[in-house]
Amino acid sequence: MFFSMLFGGGTFVYLNNKRQLIRCHHKDVENTCNAYAEKWKGTKIKLYQYQTCPFCTKTRCFLQAQGIPFENIEVHPIFKKEIQFSKSKKVPLVTVEKNGKLQQLSDSSLIISVLSSYMINNDREIEELVKCYPITTVVNEKGKAEKVILNKHWLISEEPVVQTAENDPRKEEAKWRFWVDDYLVHLISPNVYRTYREAFQAFDYHVKQGRFNGTWEGVVAKYLGSVAMWGIAKKLKKKYKLEENVRLDLYRACNTWTEAIGKDRTFMGGSKPNLADVSVFGVLSVMENLDAFQDVLKHTSIKKWYYKTKQAIEEHNGQNLNLNISA
Secondary structure, three states: OOOEEEEEOOEEEEEOOOOOEEEOOOHHHHHHHHHHHHHOOOOEEEEEEOOOOHHHHHHHHHHHHHOOOOEEEEOOOOOOHHHOOOOOOOOOEEEEEEOOEEEEEEOHHHHHHHHHHHHHOOOOOHHHHHOOOOEEEEEOOOOOEEEEEOOOOOOOOOOOOOOOOOOOHHHHHHHHHHHHHHOHHHHHHHHHOOOHHHHHHHHHHHHHHOOOOOOHHHHHHHHHHHHHHHHHHHHHHHHOOOOOOHHHHHHHHHHHHHHHHOOOOOEOOEOOOEHHHHHHHHHHHOOOOOHHHHHHHHHOOOHHHHHHHHHHHHOOHHHHOEOOOOO
């Protein structure tokens, strides 16, 4: 599945996998489209991803919401020949080519933060912004060393964060972006691949949607992938100490999210989605058209928020996405 994004005549045009054209026609949005088109002029962005990976769907939804032009490249989950050029064999992987320079970005939250920071800083290039997110080694609670990316849930801007301001929207956004990576995302695989039937359903659907449909590579991915992920889902369930019925953990997480938004806001970002909204939506959207998603809609209060966020992303209301650059 490929996404094509074209700019012409000051109007942003998006061609999705259903070959539907969606245009920015409101004047204020159109003006922002022009500014973003200029920002990304001469830049080639490629997203290497798995169709079934929640970190990948989170990244893809961000790019789509922000109207960032990119080429979507499906990586075979077993052979991975599409990313042989990279030392990192993990997805999502984003390459940004501009002025003869090629920058690789991995880790979904880092990708989102770096590209968002680039959009709000007129005088800083991507390679400079990457240095603001250093990698360090820490000892986790199990006594094992692991590498972490500092600041990855924050944007780099000239506006200082007021440490004493509890209502600073940037703090709330960073908190929930961390929650997505630290908790929510770990509920997806145990629910999507809960049984072998559900695992096969997931791979069958996503192979049909992707570029490997009808190929021997697709057959390998569907049958071997579903068996492998069914087994991995059981290990993840134990690792993260989930309920015997893993749906209950997922239901609680969805209700926790909607309760945090409250009744007075449409999105976590207020009247517009922010990066936390896009991150939660991106992770949950990998379940669409699967049994787990239908169960979530039936047993939680997330439906209204989910479809409003989906509409905002598909209509590219991300051109005026709330990036929370000031308190």
